[in-house]
Amino acid sequence: MCTTLSAVAATCLITVPAEARPFSPDPCALARTAAHHSEGVATWNSAYPRPTRALDAVMVFLSFPDSQPLTTPAELAADHFPATTGFFRRASYGRFTLRPHPLRHWVPMPRPSTAYAIRRDWSPGHRSAYLRDALAAADPHVDFRRYGVVYFVADPDAPGVDSDATKVVNLDTPLRADGTDIRRVVTVFENHPPDRLVLAHETGHVFDLPDLYRRPVDADGDWDTHVGDWDLMGSQFGLAPDLFGWHKWKLGWLEPRQVACVRGTGPVRLTLEPLGAGPGVPVAGAAGAPSFGLGRGTKLAVVRTGADTALAFEARGPVGDDAAACRAGVLVYRVRGGTESGAGPVRVIDAHPGTEACGRDSVYPPLADAPVGLGESFTVPGDGVRVEVQGRTPSGAWTVSITPGAGAPGRG
Incomplete structure (x- = not known):
């Protein structure tokens, strides 16, 4: 035995060929590897029960x-x-x-x-x-x-x-x-x-989900530097503990059409529903009134960045299991399919690295304001992938533009 352990008008920005294929996400699906609790989603590990019933x-x-x-x-x-x-x-x-x-x-x-x-x-x-x-x-x-x-x-x-x-x-x-x-x-x-x-x-x-926390060598070190409040597998004390869209994809809770695989080099405009919105769950729309019409649209956008890596984009806010979320916006995180549980297979990318939020309540305040907010843009350091959060729909969804080959890193 072993323990294993706003509402603003948005215009289409496509200027060169690019693709967003919510019905065919397979090119962005990382392969499952031998890593314990691998974040690969191309196949399911049949040694574990899949929670789709x-x-x-x-x-x-x-x-x-x-x-x-x-x-x-x-x-x-x-x-x-x-x-x-x-x-x-x-x-x-x-x-x-x-x-x-x-x-x-x-x-x-x-x-x-x-x-x-x-x-x-x-x-x-x-x-x-x-x-x-x-x-x-x-x-x-x-x-x-x-x-x-x-x-x-x-x-x-x-x-x-x-x-x-x-x-x-x-x-x-x-x-x-x-x-x-x-x-x-x-x-x-x-x-x-x-x-x-x-x-x-x-x-x-x-259900084959990995630990996302960092276990420090020094017992007094911080455990929550990888994902902060943003997934239950990082911390059960998080303000926004809903599972990442990547995990919902892995577990079979997102339909293929709800995952957009973004490819090419030019901007791709998408509408992302709040991750926590499901049938019958109220979401504050652009005018602040509750809407119940969300639940089956695109929840997750993915940019493949390497043989074993991808960037994921999802809309997070105070909805569903994230009712106590500190900030709302588009969360960006990097996924590595070959990284072991507990070694950082998912890491949230901070769009506001110079600030923090919800200091008394967040498990890791530097990442509590990580999402890209309304009217902001952000380029992922090291990858040059740019995301712009352009507006909110009347129903409460987020209109975003993702450019896979945007160039130099930084935030606008």
Whole structure:
């Protein structure tokens, strides 16, 4: 076993041949690589369940002989549901439902909590022992054939439980129960109440999404320099934790026509819907009145920049899971398909590098104002790709121009 772990008129600016193909995004789809949780989207890794349908998840609550639980399974289940289901329902535009099935009683473990040496960087031996004991204890109470996701939730008040140890365990050799292979388990060691959206983050790993935070060598370093508030897989505490459009593409939540592959050298004009807007979700339009007409237009624009790299552009603002977003505009980020989970496979590009925002609330204020705002233009350093945010439509969508071969870097 191993842990793997404004509304202004916009004119068409096309001056030389260029292409935007929302119905054929394949040329911009990075190939999936051998990197753990690769950001390649050309194919799906069949070792993971793809969340394009309803999935049932079992929650098993584990007690230990060295501690009398101070909470009930129902209280711990309520820490995570329905919030986790709601997050994914909004993020997937209703395409995915996570259905929890929590046990109503504690399942006793055979050994004290301290016997498993639970911590963030868990030894393989102790981790294996914990999983074997947990599965054996739970098997009489659970038919594992019924579930696509397994959560083992430890008594948060047991002396050996470390709240920093919550993670997904991927198994080289699957566990076996009820005639079915169990290839990954979410081990939950959270306090009561837990970190916000922590279970949604860990469940993202079950669907092959990588960690986007930076783990500093110095324990006092900043963890959020790569993506800041802008994706749950970077921080569950973020002000705008909706999953990147790239991740929604990967997971099958965006239709091919909702992804525009921008090619050529001249400007391409696009209309980007707010990423969080789905059917029935109100979005403030150009005049400030709510509009409910968005949800199935273009959500993501992509410029391929190399064999294994791409730039992504999406409209973000206080909509859906991003209701607390600090700033609105077009967010730009770089994706690397061959970069391992935790090593920076996605990095947000700051269109306002000299400023920051929402200092008391943001997990990383320098990136809280990263989006290109209304009436602004920005050229991506090192790539020369230029984006202009030209206006807002009455429905609340953003009109933008993207020029793949714009030239020198800078912001206008």
